[in-house]
Amino acid sequence: MTEQRVTTDVVIIGAGPVGLFAVFELGLLGLKTHLVDILDKPGGQCAELYPEKPIYDIPALPVVTGGELVERLMEQAAPFEPQYHLGQMAEKLEKLDNGNWLLTTDEGMEVEARVIVVAAGGGSFVPKKPPIPGIDGYEGSSVFYAVRKMETFRGKHLVIAGGGDSALDWTLNLQPVAASVTLVHRRPDFRAAPDSVEKMRALAEAGKIKFQVAQIAGLEGEGGQLSGVKLKSPEQGEWVEPCDTLLPFYGLTMKLGPIADFGLNLNENLIAVDTEKFETSVPQIFAIGDINTYPGKLKLILSGFHEAALMAQQAFHYVYPDKKLRFQYTTSSSELQQRLKVA
Ligand SMILES: Cc1cc2nc3c(=O)[nH]c(=O)nc-3n(C[C@H](O)[C@H](O)[C@H](O)COP(=O)(O)OP(=O)(O)OC[C@H]3O[C@@H](n4cnc5c(N)ncnc54)[C@H](O)[C@@H]3O)c2cc1C
Numbered sequence: 001m002t003e004q005r006v007t008t009d010v011v012i013i014g015a016g017p018v019g020l021f022a023v024f025e026l027g028l029l030g031l032k033t034h035l036v037d038i039l040d041k042p043g044g045q046c047a048e049l050y051p052e053k054p055i056y057d058i059p060a061l062p063v064v065t066g067g068e069l070v071e072r073l074m075e076q077a078a079p080f081e082p083q084y085h086l087g088q089m090a091e092k093l094e095k096l097d098n099g100n101w102l103l104t105t106d107e108g109m110e111v112e113a114r115v116i117v118v119a120a121g122g123g124s125f126v127p128k129k130p131p132i133p134g135i136d137g138y139e140g141s142s143v144f145y146a147v148r149k150m151e152t153f154r155g156k157h158l159v160i161a162g163g164g165d166s167a168l169d170w171t172l173n174l175q176p177v178a179a180s181v182t183l184v185h186r187r188p189d190f191r192a193a194p195d196s197v198e199k200m201r202a203l204a205e206a207g208k209i210k211f212q213v214a215q216i217a218g219l220e221g222e223g224g225q226l227s228g229v230k231l232k233s234p235e236q237g238e239w240v241e242p243c244d245t246l247l248p249f250y251g252l253t254m255k256l257g258p259i260a261d262f263g264l265n266l267n268e269n270l271i272a273v274d275t276e277k278f279e280t281s282v283p284q285i286f287a288i289g290d291i292n293t294y295p296g297k298l299k300l301i302l303s304g305f306h307e308a309a310l311m312a313q314q315a316f317h318y319v320y321p322d323k324k325l326r327f328q329y330t331t332s333s334s335e336l337q338q339r340l341k342v343a
Pocket residue numbers: 013014015016017018019036037038039043044045046049050054055056057088089090091119120121122123124125256257258259288289290291299300301302304
């Protein structure tokens with residue numbers, strides 16, 4: 001558990017393209033931001049679902065891949081020094097007596113802020129669970145769907161399951177740390193980057209890992225502690241692969257998650273907002289990007305950018321109730337240029 005407490009002006013839930021651009025718009029107005037995302041990298045859907053696909057409808061960028069767009073948004077946000085808290089689920093939101101909000105993550109980190117911006121897109125990315133009987137009883141003790149700290153797996157006997165990039169990357173990264181690694185995939189071919197597949201095959205040939213073409217039929221163990229994974233294949237029949245840890249990587253799916261319990265008005269799992277400030281039914285809490293709904297909403301990145309700009313105006317008034325907000329252009333305002341660190 002991280003267990004740490006920080007205070008800032010605005011906490012943004014979701015580091016997708018819209019959350020990243022919100023850092024920029026809030027930063028221009030002098031507001032500091034922290035971002036929380038369950039993914040281990042910024043970029044939301046662009047980074048997780050289509051990093052290499054070209055996008056053609058970002059203004060002034062005739063073509064940009066999902067991955068490049070995220071890089072550019074991070075570069076644009078960088079002068080405002082956003083603090084990223086990745087690999088953490090924004091779990092609980094409480095109002096404090098001083099008028100601020102306190103957001104707690106599943107890692108026990110607390111962020112206190114005057115304003116909350118929900119930029120949670122289609123919801124949090126959560127792992128797809130394999131339909132293995134009894135797997136729930138081992139979760140968190142012997143079965144893990146993500147690697148948050150490699151050290152957790154030092155000296156362990158691992159079975160890693162899956163055929164995508166996560167399964168292959170963690171096979172390669174954990175091999176030097178673990179006592180043993182067995183990669184299990186139901187087919188001999190992979191969806192992962194060819195380079196990783198080649199490296200994995202070289203490790204298997206050198207006897208440093210095992211690769212089994214098989215399906216997981218069941219788990220063996222007691223009291224949440226695995227002793228082996230039952231595998232089966234048409235060629236080899238059924239057998240038990242001894243291990244103390246199973247890491248299944250069967251992809252991610254999106255779920256609204258804990259945001260459903262934040263007490264905000266929802267409309268078919270989307271957060272209802274006004275179109276002047278993009279504020280929710282609860283003052284000081286805003287929702288921008290794919291997660292919000294209003295008449296005429298288009299789930300496009302450019303809509304989220306516009307929403308971020310308008311949200312920031314109202315967020316400023318919450319953080320600085322006594323200050324006047326002057327409308328300024330980045331081309332001509334030396335104040336904005338100083339904040340951008342270009343003047
Ligand atoms: C294949 C594909 C192609 C697309 N092509 C285009 C296109 O050409 N043009 C276009 O404009 N749009 C396109 N889109 C849509 C575009 O990707 C979305 O509109 C955009 O990603 C929305 O951005 P966002 O920041 O609102 O949310 P997201 O990108 O969904 O990011 C939200 C982030 O919030 C995180 N999160 C949610 N809840 C929590 C929580 N409780 N705790 C921690 N983290 C949380 C999630 O993990 C996620 O990283 C495409 C989408 C897909 C899937």
